[in-house]
Amino acid sequence: MGDALRAALTAAATAVASPAELRKAAAAIRDAIEPLTEEVRSPATLSPLDDMGRGIRMFNPVVGPGNGFALPLRFEPDGDGVLARATLGPVHEGPPTFVHGGVSALLMDQILGQGAIVTGRWGMTAELTLRYRRPVPLHTPLLLTSRMAGAAGRRTTVTGAITTEAEPEVVLVEAMGLFVSPSEAKTASYFGTVRTASGGETDGRLGHARQDVDAASPALAPGPAPAE
Numbered sequence: 001m002g003d004a005l006r007a008a009l010t011a012a013a014t015a016v017a018s019p020a021e022l023r024k025a026a027a028a029i030r031d032a033i034e035p036l037t038e039e040v041r042s043p044a045t046l047s048p049l050d051d052m053g054r055g056i057r058m059f060n061p062v063v064g065p066g067n068g069f070a071l072p073l074r075f076e077p078d079g080d081g082v083l084a085r086a087t088l089g090p091v092h093e094g095p096p097t098f099v100h101g102g103v104s105a106l107l108m109d110q111i112l113g114q115g116a117i118v119t120g121r122w123g124m125t126a127e128l129t130l131r132y133r134r135p136v137p138l139h140t141p142l143l144l145t146s147r148m149a150g151a152a153g154r155r156t157t158v159t160g161a162i163t164t165e166a167e168p169e170v171v172l173v174e175a176m177g178l179f180v181s182p183s184e185a186k187t188a189s190y191f192g193t194v195r196t197a198s199g200g201e202t203d204g205r206l207g208h209a210r211q212d213v214d215a216a217s218p219a220l221a222p223g224p225a226p227a228e
């Protein structure tokens with residue numbers, strides 16, 4: 001379904017079609033999703049395809065295979081850090097032919113967070129700083145990298161960059177993220193009501209153990225069982 005949604009978004013952004021053709025496609029899309037809206041999960045109930053302990057978030061906008069906006073990004077170990085390869089298209093466009101700056105921030109937030117997770121740490125983004133040195137081209141294989149730069153108490157600092165695969169020495173975007181593991185009180189107030197699809201409790205942490213580096217990427221993890 002995620003693949004179909006991605007194809008639909010790309011088609012919508014690139015189609016050279018008449019208003020009548022667009023209206024026909026829109027009606028078909030509405031018809032297709034109508035049965036899916038009859039019974040939906042509550043906001044505090046995870047999808048049955050999610051597995052927080054293994055870092056699997058099926059509808060995350062960066063790594064979720066089921067989210068039509070997500071590439072989805074897939075992480076690979078990179079020394080003591082993490083890397084991801086991505087080629088962005090018209091759905092992620094900001095200035096014509098270049099990636100939207102907010103999309104770069106979105107991707108870097110996720111991969112910086114992952115850079116903390118692979119060291120066995122976890123936190124919510126408390127600060128995200130980006131320096132846009134050169135525009136990031138669309139339709140071009142990119143490398144996104146991150147690595148923990150420091151840790152103190154509940155704080156983890158992670159740095160990273162976006163480059164092209166062809167010229168990895170030329171930094172297009174550099175990023176720094178501060179991830180703070182919430183206090184127990186905050187964790188309870190944020191995630192205390194969240195339940196798994198089967199009614200189990202979850203504390204909001206994502207794939208927090210170092211050995212979860214593979215599992216934290218849906219691409220590298222054994223796929224979740226299809227929903228009945």
Ligand SMILES: CCCCCCCC(=O)SCCNC(=O)CCNC(=O)[C@H](O)C(C)(C)COP(=O)(O)OP(=O)(O)OC[C@H]1O[C@@H](n2cnc3c(N)ncnc32)[C@H](O)[C@@H]1OP(=O)(O)O
Pocket residue numbers: 109110111112113114117123124125126127153154155178180181182183186206
């Ligand atoms: C693969 C997974 C990747 C995930 C990537 C995506 C991650 C996200 O999108 S998370 C969502 C966006 N972020 C948020 O919503 C977070 C909102 N902020 C908060 O909820 C809180 O401020 C939170 C949880 C960060 C910290 O709250 P709390 O637990 O009360 O921390 P608090 O006691 O105030 O501070 C703990 C330490 O962090 C420091 N700190 C907290 N916030 C900041 C900040 N913004 N800047 C600098 N330092 C900070 C404090 O100074 C303190 O330091 P020390 O221990 O040395 O005294």
